Amino acid sequence: MTTELRVLRQTEWDDWYGNLLRAFGGMEESAEERELWKELTEFNRSIGIWDEGNCVGTAGAFSFRLTVPGGGSVPAAGVTMVSVAGTHRRRGVLTSMMRRQLDDVRSWGEPLAVLTASEPAIYSRFGYGAATFQLGAEIDTSRVELAVPDGTDDVRVRYATPADVLDACEAVYARLVSGRPGMLARRPGWERVGLLDPASERNGASALQCVIAERDGEITGYARFRAKPGWGVGGHDGTVTVSALAALDPATDAALWRFLFGIDLMTTLAVHGRPVDEGWQHLVSDIRRCRPRLRDALHVRLVDAAAALEVRTYQTPVDVVFEVEDSFCPWNEGRWRLTGDAKGATCARTADAADLALSVRELGAAYLGGVSLASLAAAGRVRELRQGALAEASLAFGSAVAPWLPHGF
Numbered sequence: 001m002t003t004e005l006r007v008l009r010q011t012e013w014d015d016w017y018g019n020l021l022r023a024f025g026g027m028e029e030s031a032e033e034r035e036l037w038k039e040l041t042e043f044n045r046s047i048g049i050w051d052e053g054n055c056v057g058t059a060g061a062f063s064f065r066l067t068v069p070g071g072g073s074v075p076a077a078g079v080t081m082v083s084v085a086g087t088h089r090r091r092g093v094l095t096s097m098m099r100r101q102l103d104d105v106r107s108w109g110e111p112l113a114v115l116t117a118s119e120p121a122i123y124s125r126f127g128y129g130a131a132t133f134q135l136g137a138e139i140d141t142s143r144v145e146l147a148v149p150d151g152t153d154d155v156r157v158r159y160a161t162p163a164d165v166l167d168a169c170e171a172v173y174a175r176l177v178s179g180r181p182g183m184l185a186r187r188p189g190w191e192r193v194g195l196l197d198p199a200s201e202r203n204g205a206s207a208l209q210c211v212i213a214e215r216d217g218e219i220t221g222y223a224r225f226r227a228k229p230g231w232g233v234g235g236h237d238g239t240v241t242v243s244a245l246a247a248l249d250p251a252t253d254a255a256l257w258r259f260l261f262g263i264d265l266m267t268t269l270a271v272h273g274r275p276v277d278e279g280w281q282h283l284v285s286d287i288r289r290c291r292p293r294l295r296d297a298l299h300v301r302l303v304d305a306a307a308a309l310e311v312r313t314y315q316t317p318v319d320v321v322f323e324v325e326d327s328f329c330p331w332n333e334g335r336w337r338l339t340g341d342a343k344g345a346t347c348a349r350t351a352d353a354a355d356l357a358l359s360v361r362e363l364g365a366a367y368l369g370g371v372s373l374a375s376l377a378a379a380g381r382v383r384e385l386r387q388g389a390l391a392e393a394s395l396a397f398g399s400a401v402a403p404w405l406p407h408g409f
């Protein structure tokens, strides 16, 4: 096979994107969705593999800024649109693209690469660790009650056309980004992804609906959802599925959840992709009947481990030497001393004895504070070489607010 691995050209997008769609089953997308993804494709950061002129591999990298513990943000390559043609699988095509891409990300000076995986088993071999998890639930709203906090009645919830209030919703989102590790600041255009509403994907549910929450004339939150009516032998059993919800304060949050719990003729409220520590779990009368479940979300790869460890802060003082294994990006290998606290951190090479031994995957998993080094050690994936170092580092890496990826990409 004569293959060529290189940057995507503007004229090649249809062929390139066609390879991606086919690798995901070959379903057609609406013209609106296709156009939006084309607009969001960053051509100079997208690569492909061509065999005799036909595209057989694709990989892109969005330009994001990722919120890290402490509230700062760091440039992160949002790895996306990865595919290999069925005719070319398991011959190292993905491996060659990951090699090129991580070298590129390093040359762009971005300390992190992040992704959501179609299958979690694919990316750990390239140094990615699952760093955020997301909460899903199917809430039996005919049985589960919600107790709302004081101030909820001061919030007014009203219907709006999703596109009409898009800017206001985006302004709410933007105010939330620095408050939670894992949230993404992204380029203009991304807000429209939340409005994509192809009829083919509604599965019998309504078009996207939207409510906004207001207090004293200020928009303080919003929710987008679809409703799917249902009628069983016992009467109505419709489902409301939430696709987005954002609130600037607890009363707004409760007002939006109360609205969603109370929609007439609906008995199930389905949510997915929510923060694992989201407040509604403490307002419900019966968490068991909410059927909560967890799933991996953002996988993090420290491309420049020292730079990445320096841009976040640490909730308690930490001074540890890591022995890092990273066969795919060997520039990260070796011993690094991390010294930091809630104000800042430094990370530099050292010849001192190591306190903790781990691979770059564990550093990626623990990076946003959602997976503890102690739990990784309990699984045998982090080794403590100096007594006390594990507890010190594990506590320091933690985050008061669980990291969360607000949307897929």
Ligand SMILES: CC(=O)SCCNC(=O)CCNC(=O)[C@H](O)C(C)(C)COP(=O)(O)OP(=O)(O)OC[C@H]1O[C@@H](n2cnc3c(N)ncnc32)[C@H](O)[C@@H]1OP(=O)(O)O
Binding pocket: 023, 024, 079, 080, 081, 082, 083, 084, 085, 088, 089, 090, 091, 092, 093, 094, 095, 096, 115, 116, 117, 118, 119, 121, 122, 125
């Ligand atoms: C961020 C995103 O975009 S996620 C989307 C990923 N894309 C998809 O899921 C679309 C459908 N799948 C595909 O296109 C391909 O099967 C890919 C991209 C997952 C893999 O591409 P390939 O070129 O076959 O991978 P490659 O040959 O480089 O495999 C490298 C290693 O990963 C392993 N591997 C590849 N795919 C998988 C998988 N789905 N599950 C587990 N292991 C896998 C291979 O066995 C190989 O292991 P080895 O090094 O021990 O031999």
